Amino acid sequence: xxxxxxxxxxxxxxxxxxxxxxxxxxxxxxxxxxxxxxxxxxxxxxxxxxxxxxxxxxxxxxxxxxxxxxxxxxxxxxxxxxxxxxxxxxxxxxxxxxxxxxxxxxxxxxxxxxxxxxxxxxxxxxxxxxxxxxxxxxxxxxxxxxxxxxxxxxxxxxxxxxxxxxxxxxxxxxxxxxxxxxxxxxxxxxxxxxxxxxxxxxxxxxxxxxxxxxxxxxxxxxxxxxxxxxxxxxxxxxxxxxxxxxxxxxxxxxxxxxxxxxxxxxxxxxxxxxxxxxxxxxxxxxxxxxxxxxxxxxxxxxxxxxxxxxxxxxxxxxxxxxxxxxxxxxxxxxxxxxxxxxxxxxxxxxxxxxxxxxxxxxxxxxxxxxxxxxxxxxxxxxxxxxxxxxxxxxxxxxxxxxxxxxxxxxxxxxxxxxxxxxxxxx
Amino acid sequence: xxxxxxxxxxxxxxxxxxxxxxxxxxxxxxxxxxxxxxxxxxxxxxxxxxxxxxxxxxxxxxxxxxxxxxxxxxxxxxxxxxxxxxxxxxxxxxxxxxxxxxxxxxxxxxxxxxxxxxxxxxxxxxxxxxxxxxxxxxxxxxxxxxxxxxxxxxxxxxxxxxxxxxxxxxxxxxxxxxxxxxxxxxxxxxxxxxxxxxxxxxxxxxxxxxxxxxxxxxxxxxxxxxxxxxxxxxxxxxxxxxxxxxxxxxxxxxxxxxxxxxxxxxxxxxxxxxxxxxxxxxxxxxxxxxxxxxxxxxxxxxxxxxxxxxxxxxxxxxxxxxxxxxxxxxxxxxxxxxxxxxxxxxxxxxxxxxxxxxxxxxxxxxxxxxxxxxxxxxxxxxxxxxxxxxxxxxxxxxx
Numbered sequence: 001x002x003x004x005x006x007x008x009x010x011x012x013x014x015x016x017x018x019x020x021x022x023x024x025x026x027x028x029x030x031x032x033x034x035x036x037x038x039x040x041x042x043x044x045x046x047x048x049x050x051x052x053x054x055x056x057x058x059x060x061x062x063x064x065x066x067x068x069x070x071x072x073x074x075x076x077x078x079x080x081x082x083x084x085x086x087x088x089x090x091x092x093x094x095x096x097x098x099x100x101x102x103x104x105x106x107x108x109x110x111x112x113x114x115x116x117x118x119x120x121x122x123x124x125x126x127x128x129x130x131x132x133x134x135x136x137x138x139x140x141x142x143x144x145x146x147x148x149x150x151x152x153x154x155x156x157x158x159x160x161x162x163x164x165x166x167x168x169x170x171x172x173x174x175x176x177x178x179x180x181x182x183x184x185x186x187x188x189x190x191x192x193x194x195x196x197x198x199x200x201x202x203x204x205x206x207x208x209x210x211x212x213x214x215x216x217x218x219x220x221x222x223x224x225x226x227x228x229x230x231x232x233x234x235x236x237x238x239x240x241x242x243x244x245x246x247x248x249x250x251x252x253x254x255x256x257x258x259x260x261x262x263x264x265x266x267x268x269x270x271x272x273x274x275x276x277x278x279x280x281x282x283x284x285x286x287x288x289x290x291x292x293x294x295x296x297x298x299x300x301x302x303x304x305x306x307x308x309x310x311x312x313x314x315x316x317x318x319x320x321x322x323x324x325x326x327x328x329x330x331x332x333x334x335x336x337x338x339x340x341x342x343x344x345x346x347x348x349x350x351x352x353x354x355x356x357x358x359x360x361x362x363x364x365x366x367x368x369x370x371x372x373x374x375x376x377x378x379x380x381x382x383x384x385x386x387x388x389x390x391x392x393x394x395x396x397x398x399x400x401x402x403x404x405x406x407x408x409x410x411x412x413x414x415x416x417x418x419x420x421x422x423x424x425x426x
Numbered sequence: 427x428x429x430x431x432x433x434x435x436x437x438x439x440x441x442x443x444x445x446x447x448x449x450x451x452x453x454x455x456x457x458x459x460x461x462x463x464x465x466x467x468x469x470x471x472x473x474x475x476x477x478x479x480x481x482x483x484x485x486x487x488x489x490x491x492x493x494x495x496x497x498x499x500x501x502x503x504x505x506x507x508x509x510x511x512x513x514x515x516x517x518x519x520x521x522x523x524x525x526x527x528x529x530x531x532x533x534x535x536x537x538x539x540x541x542x543x544x545x546x547x548x549x550x551x552x553x554x555x556x557x558x559x560x561x562x563x564x565x566x567x568x569x570x571x572x573x574x575x576x577x578x579x580x581x582x583x584x585x586x587x588x589x590x591x592x593x594x595x596x597x598x599x600x601x602x603x604x605x606x607x608x609x610x611x612x613x614x615x616x617x618x619x620x621x622x623x624x625x626x627x628x629x630x631x632x633x634x635x636x637x638x639x640x641x642x643x644x645x646x647x648x649x650x651x652x653x654x655x656x657x658x659x660x661x662x663x664x665x666x667x668x669x670x671x672x673x674x675x676x677x678x679x680x681x682x683x684x685x686x687x688x689x690x691x692x693x694x695x696x697x698x699x700x701x702x703x704x705x706x707x708x709x710x711x712x713x714x715x716x717x718x719x720x721x722x723x724x725x726x727x728x729x730x731x732x733x734x735x736x737x738x739x740x741x742x743x744x745x746x747x748x749x750x751x752x753x754x755x756x757x758x759x760x761x762x763x764x765x766x767x768x769x770x771x772x773x774x775x776x777x778x779x780x781x782x783x784x785x786x787x788x789x790x791x792x793x794x795x796x797x798x799x800x801x802x803x804x805x806x807x808x809x810x811x812x813x814x815x816x817x818x819x820x821x822x823x824x825x
Contacts, residue, residue, distance in 0.1 A: 275505035
């Protein structure tokens, strides 16, 4: 194809260029539109599966989340847990430290929390026990995040692979501990009766929601207004710049990852102490990975993150209810969530990039056009914007997306090679 | 005006007639019933599919409407189970049933909050000691079904020996277990004893996946067992992992399933299977609630109640094997044959005469109850969930 184009001296028909000139209201309009479009599309899928179910799908999506106070509280509790872990991964991401080990860090927090409940339960006052649980959970999560951080700071190891591997070690550890705790091999710890968070009012989980609301504000202040927050974003933009202006990069990496792990530990504490009262390898429920998506979609802004977390929780709870009432298979909520994010992420592309169709135009014509544009000054302005660190959020984000794609692509290629080698050996 | 009044009177008369008619069918009691079913996974898991299918069967056979049933799928064994249970209770369900062992504690939490709703739980162990009026356990004597399936597997080995495909000491079964837990141990031991009753030289290798549902691990487990020379594979795990491994192996290896027949998907390898049919229990609890009768704290289904069933036979099962199964089934039903007859197996070379089992759940896993009486291990007699957790001679545990 490209050869043919070259021969004809034709331009490739589609041009994609970065855009920085989109006003904020317009970009949010695109995102809002994408959400509505996704919801409609999901409704259409539902009516394909069961004819005439479009309206009842829409109805159940909302009924499943808001028709009773308990459903609403469950929704906000799930939002809170997702948000807490998203807050945890955000400082590291802003620093361009690709921490995908949140799942394992939450699990370690959960494990140490459950350990406290099991061994200190009944021996100390429940209020004190909850505080001990918190301290241990924070330590558990922080240790799990600090190990890869030290390796990154000292030996520049690949943090993506390292944190990913740490997830599986955490799962293995929990399986080990359960095998010791439960000698009859049922693999089920059961509810631990001490150290359960007190109920506020009639319903459970309210305390979880309040704690995460406070954390959100604190993390927002930390990132936006503190010296630490500034330092980590400088490290994220350019390590060399950071070094030049006298920032101790290694210290910032380790410090930020301790914070990241500690917040994950708190999430583990909320899950075990405030909700499940038990521990298993599935207690984090994949939230550690979902949180990455939530943080990205919100452009690392804690306030925007509370909306994206809410969206994820709403989708999963609403579509589960719809699946239950409309009698769809167990995979239906996953399909809906997957479709939804496919569209939302696609919309981000249109916010960050401009597409120009130039069918059949010859290179020369195109070059003329480009020159004309340049004399307008629009290209020049773009170049200036991208050089400016402080301005242009979409620009910053798209740059990050580019980087992450590079970083993540490398290990997967290595994996494929390793797999191929294994196959050859086999 | 007169016409309107006439129409109204007629309409009321028709409604009244309808009500009388329904009452005559004794269905009015059932109209007030709403059942909630909580599943650990969805219909892709053979285990959960078995519960879901039986529920539809029971609801249809009792003449209830499908709207009287709410199914919640993919509910993990954590606070999500509690949330699902209380949500169903608030949604108007008067019976809530959960299907996985780890759901139990969370169901108990919900049961304490909603004393007027009946909470029923399969495979659980705590109802008989928890003493809540509205929390109940249920299970079935599936070891009898496994024993019958074992006879079919044993016959296949016997036929291989007779046709000199293998020698007597090569007669080995393979078993993919989920956890080294009593429910699994009771299952594979009864399967082994069934095979041994027709092929005395049989041995068995067992591997565990440490998960109730892990298709890859189950498939790998089956492949490992085939590599160790197992001639027939069976499993107690909830995916299609092991049956698919048997079907795609070269040479193909016969498979004995649990809960669902794979005759369509694995026509060459499917021998037979056993399952718990939950429909009789569902009907029982619906009846109880409709008539205001208390539900058994701990209910055990049997071959006689129709709760334990042998699945359809596969293509290559001989008539002799089918006859042997029929004979054994009759003896199990009339009580002349006991699966865990201690004279039929040894532990470290000796026949057991007494055994203390952990029947009453407690934090220390204390062995609290003597379960061997007159040389018979009384499985599912002191509580419905199995407690046979002995490693007997002839069975090798891997991993």
